[in-house]
Amino acid sequence: MKPFVATATAIALMLGAPALAATDDAETAAIEPSGDAAAGETVFGRQCATCHVVKDDEGELLAGRNGRQGPNLYNITGHHAAVVEDFKYGKSMAEVADTDTIWTEENFVAYVKDPTDWLRETLDDKKARSKMAWKVRDDKDAADVFAYLHSLSPGDAE
Ligand code: HEC
Numbered sequence: 615m616k617p618f619v620a621t622a623t624a625i626a627l628m629l630g631a632p633a634l635a636a637t638d639d640a641e642t643a644a645i646e647p648s649g650d651a652a653a654g655e656t657v658f659g660r661q662c663a664t665c666h667v668v669k670d671d672e673g674e675l676l677a678g679r680n681g682r683q684g685p686n687l688y689n690i691t692g693h694h695a696a697v698v699e700d701f702k703y704g705k706s707m708a709e710v711a712d713t714d715t716i717w718t719e720e721n722f723v724a725y726v727k728d729p730t731d732w733l734r735e736t737l738d739d740k741k742a743r744s745k746m747a748w749k750v751r752d753d754k755d756a757a758d759v760f761a762y763l764h765s766l767s768p769g770d771a772e
Contacts, residue, residue: 642692642769647719647761649754654762657755661748662687668766676766684746690717691764695725704745706733713737723756 658668658677667678668688676688685698696703696711703711715721715736725732729744736742750756 641716642689642764642767645692645719645764645769647691647757647764649719649757649759649761651758651761651765653754654758654760654765657750657759658762661750661755662759665746665748668763670768677762687763689767689769691719691722691760691767692769693717695721704743706737706739706742706744709737709739709742719757719760722760723753726750726756726759727753 655677658666662684663678663681665681665683666685666687667681668676669678669686670676670688685701685703690698693716694711695713695715695717696707710733713736721732721736724735726748727750729746729749730742733742733744734740750759
């Protein structure tokens with residue numbers, strides 16, 4: 615991204631530009647994970663819980679303990695990326711909020727396998743960097759944890 619565009623984006627963010635909310639629960643319900651949610655629960659506990667929780671809107675802890683380095687991963691499947699309230703994203707991830715990126719399984723798997731690479735591709739910016747210092751090695755683990763997070767989403771209950 616050129617500096618000018620980056621600055622314009624930053625200004626738009628500061629002015630509280632309307633969130634690009636291509637997000638509703640119908641979209642979450644339309645997601646059909648290929649992975650195994652039960653296996654994903656184990657993956658979450660081993661690989662994600664140090665930095666992430668899954669906490670619903672009432673503040674009930676659905677997964678994890680007290681991981682705070684990363685955003686709450688509640689109800690992200692099928693929803694817009696990088697829009698968790700009160701989380702201070704890195705600069706590149708904050709720019710993703712301005713795109714129309716949704717956490718489909720494909721995006722999610724690519725992201726957790728290599729967040730910096732995914733940001734570079736998504737933003738078309740070779741200098742983009744992620745604040746998430748973790749890479750999931752295995753495709754199946756990534757798909758399983760997506761299925762697990764989806765199973766904790768309210769859109770999945772109907
Ligand atoms: C070492 C800490 C750490 C670990 C371990 C970690 N993450 Fe993250 N994660 C982060 C941080 C920090 C961010 C914010 C990244 C940024 O702002 O660039 C993040 C962001 C994310 C996002 C973006 C969410 C959004 O708001 O749109 C997803 C999805 C995600 N992580 C999934 C996972 C999954 C799944 C695992 C386990 C397989 C995992 N993370 C493991 C620290 C971590």
